[in-house]
Amino acid sequence: MIINVFLADDHRLFRDGLKRILGETADIVVAGEATDGLDALEKMRKGGWDVALLDVNMPGMNGLEVLKRIMNDDAKHQILMLSTYHEDEYAIRTIRAGASAYLTKNSPTDLLISVIRRLAKGGKYIDPELAEKLLFDLGPASAILPHSTLSDRELNVLKLIALGVSLIEISQKLALSSKTVSTYRARILEKMNMQNNAQLIRYVAEHKLLE
Structure with a gap:
């Protein structure tokens, strides 16, 4: 059985590297690719793929937004989210949004290939520690951390603010108007x-959201 993979990532070197890796397998082929979220959504809706590999962070429309829209079309889609982020927050958000698996970009090659094959058969993959967190870290509302109430886009804006990126730069980076970014803030x-950015920056540092 040949597994048709769709690859969406805005970094050409990473896409080329993945294509070389997958090209060495006998049962996996890259059937399509995209360089940003909007392009990915349009092409994925045309079909022709069994498993999609989506980067969490892409310009125009991030991977989480693409994931949610695709899953609204058909909840049976098999999607593997890839990210440079190691924190559980992103992984939990993608799994809850319907992703079949989440891997960081420094994951071993053999694990990536194994997960793709598992998803192609209708399975899922989740790190054991993350699975435990999803199962048991569901305390009462009073115990929920403030940043957990943010939307995916709001969390992204929060982290950029904490990095010292100005609202104008954030609007350019996320392809949003300055007014929209101000509304998110x-x-x-x-x-x-x-009350202010200083408190947000302190919160992000204390909870290690940038690590």
């Missing part, structure tokens, strides 16, 4: 019950 402050 206002929502973040309201949801987290904070």
